[in-house]
Amino acid sequence: MSASRYTYLGPEGTFTEAALRTLPEAATRELTPMVSVPAALDAVRGGEAAAALVPIENSVEGGVTTTLDELASGEPLMIYREVLLPIAFALLVRPGTALTDVKTVTGHPVAQPQVRKWLAAQLPEAVWESAASNADGARLVQEGRYDGAFAGEFAAATYGLTPLVTDIHDAQNAATRFVLVGRPARPAAPTGADKTSVVLWLREDHPGALLELLQEYAVRGVSMMRIESRPTGEGIGRYCFSVDCEGHITDRRVSEVLMGLKRVCQEVRFLGSYPRADEVTASVRPEMTDVAFTEASDWLARCMDGRG
Amino acid sequence: MSASRYTYLGPEGTFTEAALRTLPEAATRELTPMVSVPAALDAVRGGEAAAALVPIENSVEGGVTTTLDELASGEPLMIYREVLLPIAFALLVRPGTALTDVKTVTGHPVAQPQVRKWLAAQLPEAVWESAASNADGARLVQEGRYDGAFAGEFAAATYGLTPLVTDIHDAQNAATRFVLVGRPARPAAPTGADKTSVVLWLREDHPGALLELLQEYAVRGVSMMRIESRPTGEGIGRYCFSVDCEGHITDRRVSEVLMGLKRVCQEVRFLGSYPRADEVTASVRPEMTDVAFTEASDWLARCMDGRG
Amino acid sequence: MSASRYTYLGPEGTFTEAALRTLPEAATRELTPMVSVPAALDAVRGGEAAAALVPIENSVEGGVTTTLDELASGEPLMIYREVLLPIAFALLVRPGTALTDVKTVTGHPVAQPQVRKWLAAQLPEAVWESAASNADGARLVQEGRYDGAFAGEFAAATYGLTPLVTDIHDAQNAATRFVLVGRPARPAAPTGADKTSVVLWLREDHPGALLELLQEYAVRGVSMMRIESRPTGEGIGRYCFSVDCEGHITDRRVSEVLMGLKRVCQEVRFLGSYPRADEVTASVRPEMTDVAFTEASDWLARCMDGRG
């Protein structure tokens, strides 16, 4: 039954599955790998799954454009929560293989720039060939096609391999951010450390339109955390913007920003308010707290009533 | 009885009285001249008058600081409406005086810069001495102390004088703006051509504080019509700001501006929303109309409800 | 000879003279009191005086509009330096007068609000009448017309009076700011604690024009210290702005602001760069120092040269 199923970007044994398994509720769900982000999300749209976990951003590769574009178009979806997974590869080998035996290595193309320096230092002679996924690379090692595969350490058991080296990552703090996406629903209650996501289409392409949009945030003291431009498909030079800001739709400074955006943009797609994976509480200026908003609207009511 | 009395900056026969008489309700009120702006306003504060008409701005001399400062301090007052009076002096003389007979002239010091060019052209030899008010100047002509007084044409009859020349004014479009001030009350209903006045004290004197304040207006598309800085009395370099903008407190763009100011300012004093004397309807950008605000808050409610 | 003469707003014995005497060079100049600010400045314009000292701002009364308007119009003038004088009145009486003998007091109208609380507390029965200047008030006490005059303590000797009470001032930190004004010249060398003054006319009265102007300052990290609107004389609603900012015209951040204003304003009148009387050194953000400007233009030159 659909309410008990979560889809995710497969195949099994990839980082997406590992990220999904960090969610407590994953233990009680049927987890179904899908061949692509659109397939994972379409299962949600079609009601065959309650939610889908898909990557949205990688600190080395950048935004996952398929996910961004899927969220920006088609039947509306909503982000329920996010998961941050540090990027750390293991070099998986068949049992008994020593580092000096490794002449050929494989992995997903995205893995390559993240282990390049490590390879150059530790296995300068090794030849790299790309696989369709990290898990697929592990399978190819199992089959003897390559000597080693870069994949998550958790994938070793599935393919009868051994993690020869672990925690490989060229960049410090490298991480992938995943989002759990479902059908539109009431946003989860605010936790005090929340994030709000939207997609924005500028009303007209006048110079300064983007500036105007950022000022909607700035004037209410709401920090923007990420902004990503994506083509609208209408030709070179036409973009929409995927934006995350700190705060929750029920925070009054955020709801006023959202209404402001709604007024000045041609279109706004609300993608949800959800807990920040880093659990960092935004520092809200005293004049932008809910208390300050309430005091100001009480004062306004008094002014309208002749008691200002 | 107080409800039937209006005070004004006297004495009788000045432009303030003329401005007051342009108000239809003046016909049914007892009009009492007062010796100063504070005296006129204190009568309102004390309940001895329903309202007071005082000058607030002159297109030649600038803001009337006494009025600005009285509105910014003490027991709160509110602007009920404004009156614009074109500045046009008459040269009042005793009956029988010809222009060539005029050797000495008088008038309020404020009148002098407004008739200086006319004097230089028409009566280059005439000697000017200041009087306590334009009306007082007329009295001094009546008494024979001077040959001519610059005053409103309407003052002639009161002092048994003749307007020898009328419509004298050096500057084109010169006008004085007066405000009818009463105790705080519900603002008059919006007319579509309204103005809203406040006094603002910046929270701290950080660089850019004034810019921040102006952005509260700009981001909601509300045009500022006048800004005047006044000392707070706390020392050189400390100012508050008297600001008029277009629109009415019940216009949603204006009420959001007011609440924004209330949050970011140390103090806001609401001075009223009232019809513009020039009856110019503000051109409101489509995204800032009440309809746009309502649509945006409906949309927000749908988002919060999972139906965005 | 003119180079040796300084004019000032008279008469003798007023605070303006006291302010002028704080300047070291005053000792070697012929100091000539003039009847009005325009008269003092016209002597400079006409070459009869090298400079004139006039009040420009009072922390209780606000801007001295005659001075502001004179600097904004007519033959250009320039501010060479400023003087800050704390406001402190003495109650001058004829020798032998005791406080209990004082029934009538006088002084310049501007003095009244600055001693009102003191009067209410110490001489609640005393009757106030205004004099043409504080010095004139002292003369009237000398002649026996009033019992006491509020004036500068320094005026006592001139009129054979005794300072019965000194250091009277209702407001803490009350001060008057004076400017020494001369014909346009090379600005004095920067001291590190400087101020730059301009008068600005907006190109067109579009909403947001004032905001645009403030952004010229903000984007270069230059703090505005004072902004005062003045009517242009073209009718209600038309203003120019008198603005002081920190820094010197030769500071690159300030010169870029000035050029930016010159481009976006209808007119800019440069009124000078001169040492701040308070000697406070502006804290300049590291990215806005002359070093940062020089590095940026060196970098630009390298980019243009293909070595960026």
Next chain:
Amino acid sequence: MSASRYTYLGPEGTFTEAALRTLPEAATRELTPMVSVPAALDAVRGGEAAAALVPIENSVEGGVTTTLDELASGEPLMIYREVLLPIAFALLVRPGTALTDVKTVTGHPVAQPQVRKWLAAQLPEAVWESAASNADGARLVQEGRYDGAFAGEFAAATYGLTPLVTDIHDAQNAATRFVLVGRPARPAAPTGADKTSVVLWLREDHPGALLELLQEYAVRGVSMMRIESRPTGEGIGRYCFSVDCEGHITDRRVSEVLMGLKRVCQEVRFLGSYPRADEVTASVRPEMTDVAFTEASDWLARCMDGRG
């Protein structure tokens, strides 16, 4: 010899080669296809090629991240010019194949979303499999592996195929933008319709840092044409920005923007000023022309000299 060689993203027969052949100078160069964008650019960095043509943006797929990241890191490179190529696929088949015979199709993964609607309408039963490039897809059709390949019409001859249908593209105005990249050099002379590209790293991740950066453009009236965020590699939430604006580095408004960015950013990489492929002349506000800048600096010089 290197000066006569241009590299491009291969293989032969792709759109990149077609774009390169639109450049007049391509006729006199040796054109060498490379296996990847980094390989094409490294040939330039290493001096083996004078320039490389690589795709940078696609109106359907968005920014080409490899190109963006290569330009932002490593040995500096510069954009010499840009080429816009409308996206239009041909369905290439072996001679004699009819549309009804086409059961399997191939092409580069990027081609798929751009022909999806056409496929659904015309060949709803056809099975898609991805090829390494559009040209490679054509080769696979030649070899009989698939019935049809989506590629540029120009690729037909190379592989002995026939364009069965031409001008296939789901989106109107779909286009790919390519850049010709070389080693840093003096930018080409301005044409009046130019573009300037930079990569910007914010000094610190303070809220509003991006807004500050956009204001550097806005305050000088320079329109931003594209902004793309890219991860810096330092972890989730750390971005740099790839920005194109209208105008040439030698336009004074643009050079002042560049210097402003240099001051407020942690790092700025100048990527070049070059003619716009669309040949649209930017409309420059009168106050932002070179004439206006020159007049303002002349005025500043006069002010410094006491002749303002």
